[in-house]
Amino acid sequence: MSKSRHIAENFKVGALLTLVGGYLDTYTYISRGGVFANAQTGNIVLMGLKLKGGEFAEAIHYLIPILSFVAGVLLVELIKSRFNDDPKVHWHQLTLALEMLIVIAVAFIPESHNNIANVLVSLTCAMQVEGFRRLNGNAYATTMCTGNLRSGSESLFAYLKTRDITQKQKALQYYGIILIFIAGAVIGAVLTGLIGIKAVLVCLAGQAGALLVLRTYKTPDDKAAE
Template identity: 55%
Template sequence: MNGQKGKQMSESLRIGLILAAAGGFLDAYTYISRGGVFANAQTGNIVLLGVNAADKQWGRVVQYLIPIAAFAVGVFAAEQIKWHFKERKEIHWRQLTVLLEIVILAAVAFMPKELNWLANTAVSFACAVQVESFRKVRGSAFATTMCTGNLRSGTELLGNYLRTGDRELGKKSIKYYGIILSFIVGAGGGYLITEIMGIQAVLVCCALLAICFAMMFCDGEKKLEKGLQNRMCNVK
């Protein structure tokens, strides 16, 4: 399937853009409706943890420590899924991580505000699974749940393009900025939709992830069909 060597649908720009939009959406969602916690980039939570520890606000320290720990566990879980399912032909291991993320986020939609700590834990876990599973877009390292690295890489490539005139560098730079723009659009949409739907707004992310899941499956079916056709031709 799409686990074969060469270009993979799971590393396409289209899927990268959708995942980045979902990542921005989730950050806005948890910050607005789940107690001011960032789900994706744990740097913010680590800073807030340190600030509250210095202020001896131990309850707040725990509030930020939980999603940080959940993120770490999510990375570990994604690697385990990859290890156990990377050789499967019927489904790509990244599809399994997306499916896991959908299930977790669907459950979050029905967690009341009294369980914000659990919702933030689940979202951080899901985001970690995503960021660990989808690390490249067409061979270049990207992040779909945070922007700092993308901004650095995109700007570095832009500078090199302006210096050398190499169009490939310019194209890669545009891809990075496209991912950042998609993240911004997702964050803005997350704010607006969360204001309307409240805690169930996260179901919109489930829909975005379902699109990614389907796109990867369709790509795999095309490759499987092409492979069967080639085999039949060789037999003839």
């Protein structure tokens, strides 16, 4: 890994958070009222369908996680602006620690208050996608696959055309992240079916692992990494 890159771009961090991202999407869809925590495009489409049918109360059901996602992005930018130059704690670590606290809270929200749970999960996903969006110098997402699929396919074409080994590595990296997301979704579906709403606590293992990587490795200067 280049010295100019922050440890938050490490593949281990990306893999663990992508696993969490896939897990949370199936968790909310299965146990929290058919809402996607990460894929806001899906929620927007579903909201549009409800508006067309005049089901305005149901439309609000999908609007809530969308607005929460926006709030999560704003929150991470606020944390970043406040702690970016703090020598004691990096904003990546603080963001991840806050996400873990939110996940714990979600586990104890009953199904009768699924809207609140979805707000918090969408908030968490927005924080993750905004705070961790580069992998070994390349833009990516830990909570959705469309952009990763496009970038991976673009790199694959470049490799087939030029035989540039760097492009091959980028393509494999993107496709690897997509497979990890799928694995997270499968695990989330299985465990949510078995455990129910408390299954969200399993995400703490992935988040804690990512936080451990962030705290264990020596990080370069943040300004250079930005």
